[in-house]
Amino acid sequence: MTNPTAGQGPGRGGVRLARLAAIATLLAAPVQAAPPTVPVTAAELGLMQGFPTAPDKRVSRENFMQYPYSRWAFQHIRELQPTRDMYRGDGPVTPIATAPADLDSLSFTLVGGKTISLEKWLEESVSDSFLVMHKGKLVYERYFNGMSRPSQHQMFSATKSFVGTLVLCLIDEGAIDPAKLIQDYLPELRGSAFGDATVQQVLDMTTSIEFNEDYADPDADVWKYGYVFGISVPPADYRGPASIYEYLATLKRAKRPHGEGFLYVTPNTDVLGWLSSRVSGKSVSQQLQQRIWQRLGIERDGYMWLDALGEEMAGGGLNITAADAARFGQMILQKGEFNGQQVIPMAVAEKILQSGDHAPFNRLYQDPWYEQIGFAYHDQWWTFATPHKPVSAIGVFGQFIYIDPVAQMVIVKQSSHPQAESEANEVEGPQIWHAIAEHLMKQP
Numbered sequence: 135m136t137n138p139t140a141g142q143g144p145g146r147g148g149v150r151l152a153r154l155a156a157i158a159t160l161l162a163a164p165v166q167a168a169p170p171t172v173p174v175t176a177a178e179l180g181l182m183q184g185f186p187t188a189p190d191k192r193v194s195r196e197n198f199m200q201y202p203y204s205r206w207a208f209q210h211i212r213e214l215q216p217t218r219d220m221y222r223g224d225g226p227v228t229p230i231a232t233a234p235a236d237l238d239s240l241s242f243t244l245v246g247g248k249t250i251s252l253e254k255w256l257e258e259s260v261s262d263s264f265l266v267m268h269k270g271k272l273v274y275e276r277y278f279n280g281m282s283r284p285s286q287h288q289m290f291s292a293t294k295s296f297v298g299t300l301v302l303c304l305i306d307e308g309a310i311d312p313a314k315l316i317q318d319y320l321p322e323l324r325g326s327a328f329g330d331a332t333v334q335q336v337l338d339m340t341t342s343i344e345f346n347e348d349y350a351d352p353d354a355d356v357w358k359y360g361y362v363f364g365i366s367v368p369p370a371d372y373r374g375p376a377s378i379y380e381y382l383a384t385l386k387r388a389k390r391p392h393g394e395g396f397l398y399v400t401p402n403t404d405v406l407g408w409l410s411s412r413v414s415g416k417s418v419s420q421q422l423q424q425r426i427w428q429r430l431g432i433e434r435d436g437y438m439w440l441d442a443l444g445e446e447m448a449g450g451g452l453n454i455t456a457a458d459a460a461r462f463g464q465m466i467l468q469k470g471e472f473n474g475q476q477v478i479p480m481a482v483a484e485k486i487l488q489s490g491d492h493a494p495f496n497r498l499y500q501d502p503w504y505e506q507i508g509f510a511y512h513d514q515w516w517t518f519a520t521p522h523k524p525v526s527a528i529g530v531f532g533q534f535i536y537i538d539p540v541a542q543m544v545i546v547k548q549s550s551h552p553q554a555e556s557e558a559n560e561v562e563g564p565q566i567w568h569a570i571a572e573h574l575m576k577q578p
Contacts, residue, residue, distance in 0.1 A: 144373040155505045173260045176206035176278045195364055201552035204531065208262065208288040208550045211453050212437055214413075215364050218446065220419045220427055220436035228431025228473045230457065231486075235273040235574065238264065242569050244562055255566055259532055259558035260551040262287060267464055268574045277456075279550065284434055286453045287548040288417060290529030293452035295401040295486075296462070298337060299515025300410050300421050302482045305333075305449035309413050312337070319409050321534055327385040328405050331392045336402050336409075337513050340494055342388045345399045359401060362441045363451070377443040378404050395497030400449040407448025418446050430465060431473045432458040450529065463535045463544035465470035485497050485517055487539050489523040505549065507564055518569040530554040543569035545564070 143516060176182070179202050181189045198207035198214050200478070201461045207214060218471075256264055262281045266274035271499055281287070304310045308336045317329035328336060328342035335341050346354040360366035361374065362381050368374070375381035407418045414421055419438040427436060436458065439451030465472035470483035492511030509519040522540035532549025547566050551559060 139290075144255065145425060146189045150382045156259050169521035171450075173205070173257060174202065176202075178207075179205065181206040182210075196367055199365060201550070203232050204550045204552075208531070208548075209215060209279075209281060209285055210267075211384050211439060212286075213290045216419070216440040216442070217437040217451075217453070218440055218444075220423045220438060220450055222435050223423075225428065225431060227433050228436060230267075230460070231271045233268075233271040233273055235266075235268070235577065236572065237274045237573075240570070242566050248562075250562070250566075252566070255558065256563060259547075259549060259556070259563065261532070261549050262548060263546065263548040265456050265460050265544075265546040266570065266574075267460050269542045270464060270468070272460070273574070275457075278469065281456075281548070283457055284455060286434065286455055287435065287533075288291050288529075289405075289452045289454060289459070289527075289533050289548070290441075290450045290531065290537055291400065292459075292527035292529040293448065293450050294400075294514040295421060295527035296426075296452060296533065297403050297406050297410070297418060297448045297480065299313045299466075299478065299486065300418065300425065300487060301333070301337060302361060302407050302513055303425060303478055304410055304413055306482050310486050310560050316405060318410065319326060319412055319468065320384060322379070322383055323405065326383050327387045328382065328402075333409065336405055338494075339396055339398055339402050339511060339514075340393045340395070342390050342392045343399050343400065343401075344386050344388045344396065345397075345401070347398055347400060356400065359449075363447050364442075375442070377440050377441050378445050379408060380448070382408070393494075394493045397498050398511070401451040404447070404516070409447060418448050422452075426462065426477060429477045430458070432459045432461055432487070444473060456548055457536050459546045459548075463546065467537050467539060467542065467544055486513060487525060487537070488512070489525075492513075492539045503560070518568075520564055521569065522571060524564075524567070532556065532559040535560075536573050537570075538567070538568055543567075543571050543574060545570070 159348060182193055193203045193206050195214055197203045229469060237252055241249055243249045261280045264276045301479045305312050312334040313332055316331055316333060316336060317324040323329045326447040328341060331341045341475050347356040356364045363376050382404055385401060410421060411417055434455050436452060436454040437446045464484055465477050466483050469480045470476055470478040490512035491508050495510050496504035507519055508516060509523060510517040518524050518526060522538050524538040525538055527535040531554060532547060532551045534547040536545040
């Protein structure tokens with residue numbers, strides 16, 4: 135789940151990099167206090183250590199989304215929530231070729247004049263992993279906070295890009311018509327916010343819906359969505375939906391027409407997950423497992439977060455290793471080809487790598503992040519406004535699978551930042567990644 139919070143920004147126009155330094159003040163307010171200059175690890179905090187663990191060091195379903203408890207929780211979701219395995223298969227692991235590059239010596243001058251080294255930025259953005267692939271080879275790999283190559287990490291809304299990819303595959307096969315209405319496939323959603331929206335409008339998040347996804351607002355709809363999946367604890371008198379399918383049917387349309395503008399609403403992706411499952415007869419995890427996971431030669435099983443009735447969180451429930459996220463990104467970069475086979479259709483990967491339509495992107499937000507940093511959103515993928523128009527899967531608290539087709543570069547970042555959206559990740563990150571791309575393109 136990710137949503138750069140709307141604020142009062144300048145009118146639409148070109149990319150105004152000189153003004154990026156001011157954007158940070160307009161981004162989402164922190165969920166918790168800002169991290170220390172050098173973030174402490176879960177081990178240093180003593181979280182979940184000892185037999186039994188001391189009460190003040192215990193991570194629970196009540197505190198796991200809060201910093202610093204999230205430093206442990208984001209690598210251990212299945213110890214806190216119901217989950218379903220995504221089996222890697224019994225085939226061999228596809229090795230990742232390495233060609234180490236000296237990126238530790240790099241420093242970056244950001245818009246506004248701040249100069250920072252890569253090492254310092256990785257600290258300030260509260261990184262758990264950071265991998266850089268260039269021309270199919272792993273050139274940089276770092277782990278923090280007790281994480282290592284086999285560690286699984288919560289991806290939050292980066293999950294959406296996996297679900298969007300599945301739906302695009304079903305469209306390519308003719309199993310789904312993107313121009314048809316959602317209610318044609320899911321009659322249960324007739325009369326809801328989604329019923330008379332087209333599949334493509336849901337993919338692009340241009341549906342008309344009354345929904346507040348401001349993580350800094352404790353009364354926002356996104357926290358009520360969270361009741362279903364145990365992200366947030368409902369009040370004692372809560373009598374609302376107990377499953378995601380029940381919840382989706384309760385959401386109402388806004389007065390504007392579908393297609394008018396982009397509005398980031400996580401339940402759109404849960405509709406797509408339901409749609410793909412209805413059409414294929416398989417859960418999202420089964421589809422990912424069979425279509426992608428077992429064909430990539432990945433290193434470790436993934437898993438999906440479930441609600442109390444065993445339904446998957448398509449909007450943000452995927453947990454995988456950083457290296458396996460890099461394999462997925464590299465497959466997209468290579469137009470669907472990986473491990474000696476065409477994993478997804480070339481046409482699907484090419485559609486993902488397109489920059490998308492900027493016109494509807496900031497029509498509703500009127501926020502400078504959507505003008506100077508973000509560029510577009512399509513098919514459950516973001517595009518950044520940097521010169522190469524890279525596409526990215528993005529999740530709150532600093533999860534990214536960033537694909538630069540010009541530089542032939544893939545970056546994976548997993549994090550446990552206190553802020554759902556932070557200056558370090560959402561503002562500084564794209565500038566740093568573009569600078570890394572430019573540096574790598576100059577190397578022999």
